[in-house]
Amino acid sequence: MKTLNKEVLFGLYNDETELLSAIKQANDKHLEIMDVFTPFPVHGLDPLLGLKESRLHIAGFIYGATGTLIAFLFMTWVFVSDWPIIFGGKPFFAAPSFIPVTFEFTVLLSAIGMTVTFYTICGMGPGVVNPILDSRITDNKFCIAFDVTHGKENENDYRSFFTNTGASEVHSKNI
Amino acid sequence: MNNQFVFEKKQKTTLGIFMLVGVVCMILSYLMDDGTLHMRFWSNYLTNTVYFLGIAFIITFVLHAKVLMYSGWHVAFQRVWEAFSLFLIVGIILMIPIIAGIWGHFHHLYHWADKAAVASDVVLKGKSSFLNPVWYTAGTLIIVGVWYFFFAKRFRNLSVQEDKEFDPNYTLHKKIKVNAGVFLPIAAFTSAALIWLWIMSVDAHWYSTLYAWYATASWWVGSLALTILTLIYLKSKGYLDIVTTEHLHDLGKYMFAFTIFWTYLWFSQYMLIWYANIGEETTYFHVRMRKFPVLFYGNLVLNFVLPFIILMRNDTKRKYGTLILTSIIVFVGHWFDFFQMVRPGTWLSEIEHANHAAHATHASHAAEHAAPVLSKWGYPEGFVNGVSIPGLLEIGILLGFVGLFFWFVFMQLEKASLVPKNNPYLEETEHHHVM
Numbered sequence: 001m002k003t004l005n006k007e008v009l010f011g012l013y014n015d016e017t018e019l020l021s022a023i024k025q026a027n028d029k030h031l032e033i034m035d036v037f038t039p040f041p042v043h044g045l046d047p048l049l050g051l052k053e054s055r056l057h058i059a060g061f062i063y064g065a066t067g068t069l070i071a072f073l074f075m076t077w078v079f080v081s082d083w084p085i086i087f088g089g090k091p092f093f094a095a096p097s098f099i100p101v102t103f104e105f106t107v108l109l110s111a112i113g114m115t116v117t118f119y120t121i122c123g124m125g126p127g128v129v130n131p132i133l134d135s136r137i138t139d140n141k142f143c144i145a146f147d148v149t150h151g152k153e154n155e156n157d158y159r160s161f162f163t164n165t166g167a168s169e170v171h172s173k174n175i
Numbered sequence: 176m177n178n179q180f181v182f183e184k185k186q187k188t189t190l191g192i193f194m195l196v197g198v199v200c201m202i203l204s205y206l207m208d209d210g211t212l213h214m215r216f217w218s219n220y221l222t223n224t225v226y227f228l229g230i231a232f233i234i235t236f237v238l239h240a241k242v243l244m245y246s247g248w249h250v251a252f253q254r255v256w257e258a259f260s261l262f263l264i265v266g267i268i269l270m271i272p273i274i275a276g277i278w279g280h281f282h283h284l285y286h287w288a289d290k291a292a293v294a295s296d297v298v299l300k301g302k303s304s305f306l307n308p309v310w311y312t313a314g315t316l317i318i319v320g321v322w323y324f325f326f327a328k329r330f331r332n333l334s335v336q337e338d339k340e341f342d343p344n345y346t347l348h349k350k351i352k353v354n355a356g357v358f359l360p361i362a363a364f365t366s367a368a369l370i371w372l373w374i375m376s377v378d379a380h381w382y383s384t385l386y387a388w389y390a391t392a393s394w395w396v397g398s399l400a401l402t403i404l405t406l407i408y409l410k411s412k413g414y415l416d417i418v419t420t421e422h423l424h425d426l427g428k429y430m431f432a433f434t435i436f437w438t439y440l441w442f443s444q445y446m447l448i449w450y451a452n453i454g455e456e457t458t459y460f461h462v463r464m465r466k467f468p469v470l471f472y473g474n475l476v477l478n479f480v481l482p483f484i485i486l487m488r489n490d491t492k493r494k495y496g497t498l499i500l501t502s503i504i505v506f507v508g509h510w511f512d513f514f515q516m517v518r519p520g521t522w523l524s525e526i527e528h529a530n531h532a533a534h535a536t537h538a539s540h541a542a543e544h545a546a547p548v549l550s551k552w553g554y555p556e557g558f559v560n561g562v563s564i565p566g567l568l569e570i571g572i573l574l575g576f577v578g579l580f581f582w583f584v585f586m587q588l589e590k591a592s593l594v595p596k597n598n599p600y601l602e603e604t605e606h607h608h609v610m
Contacts, residue, residue, distance in 0.1 A: 044608060096442075099442065
């Protein structure tokens, strides 16, 4: 199993309001948070962590537009110039009948494109093993993690931070 | 927080002027029409009545659906929607002249109402068990009456009653929920029947199974645009602090999503008819595309292209400027859509009426006389004000209806607190977050 060679100190919280107020305090004290793990998307978490708006939707738009063009132009080329056949008495360039396929191909390309992009950005995919700090963070616990590989001297700060903000458990783990 | 709406004198004056403009335009359109049937007046009257009555209906439907589906985010502006839904009663009153006209034959909106025409027309004869004055009258009065008295009005009463005292068991809310369960299926079926009677039967020979969906989607998108405009106006007046950008963002998303839904239905209806290529069906689109191109293509630009492009980005749904712009486009756009559904059909009715009159008076010289009548009452060539494009009178009449609608809505808003007090979802709507 591939390891990141990181020493991580993490605290578990019982609900998202505790988590959000803890992150606010960490920001005030300028403690550098490595990552936050929650079982479900928590509103207001991104701005607190200073995360920028995702650009995934821009990629999605480009994939979608590509799909629209490919499908429409391909069908036009096939039915108008490459192999013109009369279907149901319609003209060769029967644009309305191209629309459903164009629509579906747009959705298909943007969906597949965005999925692949998302997995690539997150470093996920078949054969990749992602270290997990505690299995309960996918269930009912909210986790704040600090990287203590190179900063053993801060560990006490982190531990007191966890006690002050009401973390229910504090653990450290090598990942 | 100011939760008590006051209907100011200035607003009354403005809305009064709107209504005055509307009445003047209606009178002008009645007098100026060169036909004998005053079709311009009647088709505008029908278009606007159906549009605003439909907005009131679809808001009633959505209010009940939201309650049944445990939705909480909309509670912040629920009172505005309640006020919209009560407009149903005005809608019934507005329908009365049209109903009276069917019985008294003083308008010719519906070709099926003409007994002589039905007798000589196989298609209309086949439909006459549904398309007849009795069904029209009973359908309109009973169905809209049920919507209003048993559901919209009752919803409002229970909701206002809830304000008075906090009840930990939420008995009143549960009553609304039971009501909602009863209303949704009733509304779904009855609204389709009324759409067939009110607008689809304007093209008496033609029918489409998608039509009811399509018209309902049009109402819904139009009412969303109107909701956004009302909310932003009320906020600018210092009311409804509880409605935040998050609520408007969700309404914007709704508008964006249902714009696409509307287009999907529009396209499905168009493509199936285009593909099957059956004369009885294609005539509807043939006439609109060839003779009413502004209505046909303008409809798509206003209701699909513009809102789709403008609302695609995230931040355009969160900024007042773009929201107001799109809402105005979409609100006018769906009015335009109804105009497009009604006007070519009433024009056709006028032609059929003229032809029929010619046949009746000169039965022996039918062939001779049919031709000149047709040339007088042919389809519009180029752009004809009030027929193939909406003219100033049409816009004036729309303004009049907007004035009437908001006069009524503001009157209702004044009667209760702008924010419901003991609604179980109040806490949720206060903390509504989209991102």
